[in-house]
Amino acid sequence: ExxxxxxxxxxxxxxxxxxxxxxxxxxxxxxxxxxxxxxxxxxxxxxxxxxIDPAANIRRITDNINATIMLSGTFSPLEAYELYCLGEEGRAKKLSLPNPFPRENRLLLAAKKATTYLEQREDIDNREEISGHIRSLIECVPGNVAVFFTSYPMMNNYRDLCLASSRRVGKRLCVEPRSAEEVPELLDQFFSLGARGGGVLTGVCGGKLAEGIDYKGEALKGVAVVGLPLAAYDEIQREINSYYTMKYGRTKGMLIAYTLPAINRGLQAAGRVIRAESERGVLLFCDRRFKDDDLGGVNRFLPSWVRDELIVVDAREGRELIRERIKGWGGENKAVDDPGGGSEIIPDGGSKAGPHKRRGARRGSKRDLRELARSLGLGGHSPRGNAAPRGSGRSGG
Known part of the structure; x- marks a missing residue:
């Protein structure tokens, strides 16, 4: 078609x-x-x-022209992406630039204890830490916030928690739909909540709402990335791991094949918050692996500005820091003791439950694919990559 x-x-x-x-x-x-x-x-x-290896196709271009510049805001470390994109070390001139937006306009937090590591996922204390971090973002950051999980099952496991916290502060819960056709309507509804009480968007890292969408202005004030979004360790992923391990050795191969995509998904999701110099927001990495370098930690692979600004906190400390920063920004915490409120759920499928159904909302209608592409902001993305071949200009990190 x-x-x-x-x-x-x-x-x-x-x-x-x-x-x-x-x-x-x-x-x-x-x-x-x-x-x-x-x-x-x-x-x-x-x-x-x-x-599964883009290097050969990219080199057909870069090796036959005079200069190439590749840049991205999330590709780190540069050396790994040079291997991934060009298949060779020392092929590119690499430059990592600082975040150009004011540091005082953002708060970066990393969980001290919480993790979605499989062996501790169902631990009672660990679940309470994760829940505490999620509640802090929803209840202490005014306006729209988003919580991105590593998978749909995990998103569903914390759905009741997100709903309860949303109701507590008079926000409305919006849940990522399974069908891409329903995304534009859901986003229209979520964006409109930014100026009238706020909404809570739940989705999946690497999914339809965590990448490629510009949440400008009041559209988003805070994001929590719950867990390190590693790919499912299935037969396909094992084949990819085996290929890159054979090509670059165990350490570099596993970094490129398995760890790097997870870091990128997390950074892409967190990067939805601050889209302009004047915007402010809270970025929460709710997994201790973002602050660790051992036991599967990835801190050393994060961009330098993220590593420098990360504040390691438990759920209680994080809540206090968020409140303090919001107060310093001149915001107010809108706490509501009555959980009844006017909160609503926009469940999978994009429709709202109860009497709050939006008038004139289109349900089940199949939109023209071009209109859908425009709604998702497709077609205007920055080129992906983070390495420039030797002799070219510089790349951005």
Whole structure:
């Protein structure tokens, strides 16, 4: 289909795909997998061929032109992305720049105790720490806030907590829908809450709401990244890990294949908050691995400005710091003892429960794909990457 929904069969595309399927027999950078989507009787099965190593394709461009500049606000450390993008160390001139926005306009916190590490995920004290951090963000930051989890099951596990905290301060809960078609309507509703009491958006790192969307102005005042968003350790991920370990050795290979994408998802989610020099916001990394370098910690891989500004706190300390910073910014904490309030849930699917259904809201309507792309802010992204080939200009970090 094209953007207008017209079917345009192309034998050339079919032949190119079959060529890639055949090439995957010998090229270990080409990964074949069978993907099943849908539920119940309505399931779709497709065969995919994915190139898990972009270096060869990027080098076809960079090696044949005079200069290339690649930059991103989240790619760190630069040396790892040089390997990932160009497949060679010392190929690029690398430059990491400081955050250009005023430091006093942001508060960066990292959990001292809380973690979503599998072996401690269900520990009672650990769950209470995570819950305390989430409550602090929702209840102490005025206006719109977002809580991004590592997976949909985890998001659902903390849904009641988010709802209760939202009601306590008169905010409304918005839950990331499974269908991309429902995202524009959900975002319209969430953005409108910024100027009238505030909303709480729950989603997934690397999902439809955590990347590629510009939350400007009153759209977002605080973000919590709950957990280190590592990919599911399934057969596909093990194959990717094996490929990069074989190519770069155990330490560098696992960093590029497994750890680096998780860090990027976390930084992308946190980066939704402050989008302009005049904006203020709270960034909370709710997992102790963001402040650690041992036991799977990733602190040394974070951008230098993040490492320098991170304040390590437990849930109680974090709450006090957030309150103090909000007061210094001239904001007010809107605490409400009555949990009844006018809070509402926008559940999976984008519709609201109860009598608060928005008038004129479109439900179930399939939007033109071009309109959806515009609503999601697609088509205007900064180029991804963080390394510039030798002889070029400089790259940004």
């Amino acid at each position: 094209n953007l207008q929904g017209d079917i345009q069969p192309s034998l050339a595309l079919v032949l190119l795909f079959l060529r890639d399927v055949e090439a995957a027999e010998k090229d270990i950078a080409l990964q074949r997998k069978i993907v099943v989507t849908g539920s119940g009787k309505k399931k779709l099965v497709r065969l995919e061929v994915n190139n």
